[in-house]
Amino acid sequence: MSEEWNQKKLSLQPEEGRYDSGIADSVQSLGDDGVSRLHSLLEEGDGKHHGVRSQVPVTVEDKLPEIYELERIDSTYGSSSLIESISASCVSQSTPTERPALQEVRKLDPQQLDALIYVSEDGDTLLHLAIIHSMPDIALYFTSLVTKDILDIQNDLYQTALHLAVYLDQRRVVEALVFKGANGELQDRKGDTALHVACDNQHLECARIVLQGLRGQLNMHLQNWNGLSCIHVATLKRDRALISLLLESGADINDQEGTSGKTPLHLAVEIADCSLVTELLSYRPCVNATMYNGCTPLHLAVGRKDAALARLLCQAGADTLIRNREGDTPHDLAEGNNQLLALLPFDDLKISGQPVVTSA
Known part of the structure; x- marks a missing residue:
């Protein structure tokens, strides 16, 4: 501490x-x-x-x-x-x-x-x-x-005093509650912890107080009833400062949300934010992480016909030949789109998504 x-x-x-x-x-x-x-x-x-x-x-x-x-x-x-x-x-x-x-x-x-x-x-x-x-x-x-x-x-909405103090950004009260040992893992009627509330409302300093004061006492994988952990909430809010704070405090860059298995990188691609994707790639996530249906972030980018996102992912080493549960590769999904196909050359000689180069 x-x-x-x-x-x-x-x-x-x-x-x-x-x-x-x-x-x-x-x-x-x-x-x-x-x-x-x-x-x-x-x-x-x-x-x-x-x-x-x-x-x-x-x-x-x-x-x-x-x-x-x-x-x-x-x-x-x-x-x-x-x-x-x-x-x-x-x-x-x-x-x-x-x-x-x-x-x-x-x-x-x-x-x-x-x-x-x-x-x-x-x-x-x-x-x-x-x-x-x-x-x-x-x-x-x-x-x-x-x-x-x-x-x-907890009141009838299952809110603790810590939930309310964080929601209203009352930092002195948050400090006092955390110092006294308030439970940071209690969930309200939406399944949100006080840290979820801080991320959802983008109260960076309250999040910092909770994370520093309850270091080692928080389950960073804990999900609300929508299947989102705090790193997912911060990603959907496009809050880079919160994402950095959470990762420094032990959050997993490859954490999968509970409904479909998306990682933060999947979510950033899904909301089509190139700068956020670039930011997340700097933390070296698993670029080929798959959702429950087998889709990688590249599947999502190609499926949305987003050449800019596909280019970023390919530059980070995304595999163009991974098949999802329906048997489709990102290359298959790009069929008919010359701009995307130019980014996804078909090459059977690949290992872990990287082309095999043979010497003459």
Whole structure:
């Protein structure tokens, strides 16, 4: 892990006598205005917002039974209440230096404690809501109080706090969650991890924080429900910086997506991006990798009558005589197209796609 990342992590650790990563002295220190903000947050909490939850009008009267119901049950914890989970986690997992956070929880008055253990009808905790409504101070303080299993609670859309913080590009919150050990492999209802979300929204710095902070803990082959790993998502977004970051972090340039077996090179050819194909070829992928139907990237380029892409692939050593499941070679697919046929001379004397040159 880089020295820069270690320094960032150290900056998130509580100072002596402080338990909020330097953001707030305590929930109590929020005062009347802070409590008012918390209640305002809870009143606005349900529904989608910023593309994550939409606004649904909610009255204070509608919310009161939920805010003051101490035994709210969260699906992640079965029959245990959230407050029991918080207390048990802090007692069993905290180190001596972390236990003051539990003392902070016990010092909260009923109104503040109710806010802390609140779970909305959409499954959102206070942490989810603080992130959705761009209240990083509250999000960071909540993160400093609880253990990782609380941070990993998924709402009704199976989003964790890390999913939402990455989606909304809240880098300080992402750093705090990653430092606290949030699970980076939990998948939302689309099968996306937080890293998938970073790639899909092209949030390079959030992706960097997740990859550096959870180095060695992420399965870089993990696919969403569309069969795409993060390297496929970054390729489809044509984001060269993300592709480079992912490959440096252990992603496989020859990773096959789950629906048809396309590699990133296949995808780049499929979206007809010559510059992206050139970029991917610089990482020395298997230029003759086959999809489940036996097609190579060259099959796709020729099938699309794209001479420029075919030329790039041939220059990189693509085999013109590999047959797909239907028995067709790229040369067969080029029949009738003189421009393509000029790139794909028929030669039976080839080994691994390269012509055999005999001396006189």
